[in-house]
Amino acid sequence: ALVAVVGPNGAGKSTLLRAIVGILKPLSGAIERGGLDVRDIAYLPQTADIDRSFPISVFDFVGTGLWRATGFFGGIGKAARDKIAQALAAVGLNGFENRWIGELSGGQMQRVLFARVLLQDARMIVLDEPFNAIDARTAADLLALVRRWHAEGRTVLAALHDFYLVRANFPETLLLARGKVAWGATADVLTAENLLEARRM
DSSP: EEEEESTOOOOOOHHHHHHHHTTTTTTSSOOOOOOGGGGGGEEEEEEGGGGSSSSBBBHHHHGGGGGHHHTTTTTOOOHHHHHHHHHHHHHHHHHHHSSSSGSSSSSHHHHHHHHHHHHHOOEEEEEEEEETTHHHHHHHHHHHHHHHEEEEEEEEEEEOHHHHHHHHHHHHEEEEEESSSEEEHHHHHHHHHHHHHHHHH
């Protein structure tokens, strides 16, 4: 499934995604993941949530996507190095391996985050504002990856602002405004009435 989560600022989109991936515990109720373990979910946070001043190279940062397979202190052998190189190539960042993440533009950092998600090889992929503040070419390249994941039978859940992008690429949408306003086929959810209701809430 390809599902967009939309709603006004402060609607609870990021909170919902963090609960789904197990970063936040709900104060009441429960998160039902349909039998998926939290480790089967790859999470791409908002770029603002990442400390870009931390001295880590692009290669090592992307390599953290293999932690589930190698463990925190597992060595990175040739097979893993090849996988990291392939993930960087897939997002158009050949030759960036030794750069510090703090030296990257917003679009380059977003490509790095997508490369890390690629390595996680997860059944479900959760993306928090993946196309914010990046150039159109980067957004198009990364959307192509999202479509590839969908074609591979993975579930992709993305918090998004751009309704045009949602209508063009995401068949299902959840509209939030601190609670569910509407959920279902994108065309049925993103109606003028529902959007007005969301703003009122």
